[in-house]
Amino acid sequence: MNYINNIQAEWIKTKRTASNWLVLVGGLFIPLITTLVYFYQEITLNTLPKNGWASHYSSSWEKMAIFLLPMGMILAGSLITQIESKNNTWKQVHATPQSFTNIFFSKFTVILFMSLKFFIYFNIGVLLSGLIPTLAMEGSMPTDSFPFWDVLKLNAKIFIACMPILAFQYFLSLRFKNFLVPIGIGLLSLIGTMIGGPWDHIYLSPYAYTFYVVMPKETWFNTSFFALISFAMIMVVSLFLYLRSKDKG
Amino acid sequence: METTNCIETSGLNYHFSKNDHVLKDINLAVPKGSIYGFLGPNGAGKTTTLKxxxxxxxxxxxxxxxFGKNFHDNRIETLKKVGSLIEAPSIYPQLTAIENLKIWQKIYQCPKERIQEVLEIVDLAQSGKKKAGKFSLGMKQRLSIAVAMLHQPDILILDEPTNGLDPSGIIEMRKLLIRLNEQENTTIIISSHLLSEIEKLVTHIGIINKGQILFQGTLIELQRLQDRGSSILLRTNNSDAVLKILEEKKIVGKVENDAVVLPAISKEVIAELVKSITNQEISIYEVSQQKNDLESIFMDLTK
Structure with missing residues (x-):
């Protein structure tokens, strides 16, 4: 019960924050550009190859997952934690009657919810960016059926691929009070991962998994499974260091 | 074990680095129902102790x-009974006062009605829907106190709550704390670096300097220390003659700023002394007791 209450409390804290706007703008940016391009180039779901919906979704996710999505996750993972550092409220949070583990997980749960919100906005945006140009230019619904399960599966895979990024950014933002440090490290790591893409062991970077999902290549491992292992390891180390920190004020 | 103190520390030491001892053997005893003033200059170790x-x-x-139970073994149970305000106000500026309180109401799982109650207590009922970021420092401070008392704690720990408040704000805060202490029987620990700010409020005092407790006791005990340090001032037209009279009476006196200063003596001895002086036709302009104010005791202790 305490955990649920704490999540509700953490959710209130995100109200009117930059992270909230970021999720909205970041989630709708690519669909908006796609809509404009479709109108300009007179593309509809029915003119796209294979199943129009599937092509539209995978191309939208590709654009998103390469840079914008990891960047959004870097910001979401860092900014939500920074609410406490910026407002000097950690001392108040840590003086409440709840275990530190509870505080650690409820805050991270809110980061996951915020990311989920980002996914929801993006999916609504992608849906509309396919539907609106088709309806406007052809005056009818797309002929292809909507591949609901494939879309859901793709979303789940990408969400899992984001979890190591969120965990690592959470870890960084718990360690550093200045929000520029976790964001700076996150961006540099993301760029480093992009440059080091061809390296055989790039899967060691928590920022690599979204690339694996949208640009599949032959691997000896299951990407989602590896992402989950990576996520769990980062969270365990992060929790351990958080519990051991000497100054919680 | 039954104890009359709600907070006790023994042998508390703290250092940031090997050679930087911030606290040395701190033994605090905060009696139940008291208003305990924790006094010391900036950097004395007050905030570290409270943290x-x-x-x-x-x-x-x-x-x-x-309450006689080890804090670290009962952290969660203990913190349910404690409200705190450490250093600067802990508020989320993008949220309204009500939303700020809602956060803590969820965590402490106290009734929603308490939000309005505490807003009224700290005189912010009219500003509940205003964003806390737009509050003045005094209002922010009051909102932080509302947060601290939301769950009706037995103990309030307030670290320099009057920081940044104007004189009327300080008086308001004092009234509020006295009311809480008297009506709700809340034990209050309040730290400050200004004795004048809390001497009208506290029942007990702990004075800390350079990480060590220099004095701990009731305000009356501190006042006794004040009386012990007081002196008598005699201003006459002939200080040398007065000194001679004092010598005869085996009282040590000295001349300071054209007046004779002597240690505190009983009323009877003062009367006798005045009689002897007037008998020698010396004019007396002033006889007064020079009390060491609490501020100077504090300064002496923290020298």
Missing amino acids: LILGLLKNQTGKIAF
Whole structure:
């Protein structure tokens, strides 16, 4: 019960924050550009190859997952934690009657919810960016059926691929009070991962998994499974260091 | 074990680095129902002590007990009974006062009605829907106190709550704390670096300097210390003659600023002395008791 209450409390804290706007703008940016391009180039779901919906979704996710999505996750993972550092409220949070583990997980749960919100906005945006140009230019619904399960599966895979990024950014933002440090490290790591893409062991970077999902290549491992292992390891180390920190004020 | 103190610390030591001892053997005893003024100059170790008591800093050596129970073994149960305000106000500026309180109401799981109640207590009922970021420092401070008292704690720990408040704000805060102490029987620990700010409020005082407790006791005990340090001032037209009279009466006196200053003596001895002086036709302009104010005792202790 305490955990649920704490999540509700953490959710209130995100109200009117930059992270909230970021999720909205970041989630709708690519669909908006796609809509404009479709109108300009007179593309509809029915003119796209294979199943129009599937092509539209995978191309939208590709654009998103390469840079914008990891960047959004870097910001979401860092900014939500920074609410406490910026407002000097950690001392108040840590003086409440709840275990530190509870505080650690409820805050991270809110980061996951915020990311989920980002996914929801993006999916609504992608849906509309396919539907609106088709309806406007052809005056009818797309002929292809909507591949609901494939879309859901793709979303789940990408969400899992984001979890190591969120965990690592959470870890960084718990360690550093200045929000520029976790964001700076996150961006540099993301760029480093992009440059080091061809390296055989790039899967060691928590920022690599979204690339694996949208640009599949032959691997000896299951990407989602590896992402989950990576996520769990980062969270365990992060929790351990958080519990051991000497100054919680 | 039954104890009359709600907070006790023993042998509390803390250091940031090997040679930087911030606290040395702190033994605090905060009686139930008291208003305990924790006094010391800036950097004396007040905030560090309060942070240790609240578990915000990892305890290095020594023991902390609330109501006779070890804090670290009962952290969650203890914190249910404690409200705190450490250093600057802890508020989320993008949220309204009500939303700020809602956060803590969820965590402490107290009734929603308490939000309005505490807003009224701290005189912010009319500003509940205003964003806390737009509040003045005094209002922010009051909102932080509302947060601290939301769950009706038995103990309030307030670290320099009057920082940045104007004189009327300080008086308001004082009234509020006295009311809480008297009506709700809340034990209050309030830290300050200004004795004048809390001497009208507290029942007990602990004075800390350079990480060590220099005085701990009731305000009356501190006042006794004040009386012990007081002196008598005699201003006449002939200080030398007065000194001679004092010598005869085996009282040590000295001349300071054209007046004779002597240690505190009983009323009867003063009357006798005045008689002897007038008998020698010396004019007396002033006889007064020079009390050491609490501020100077504090300064003496923290020298």
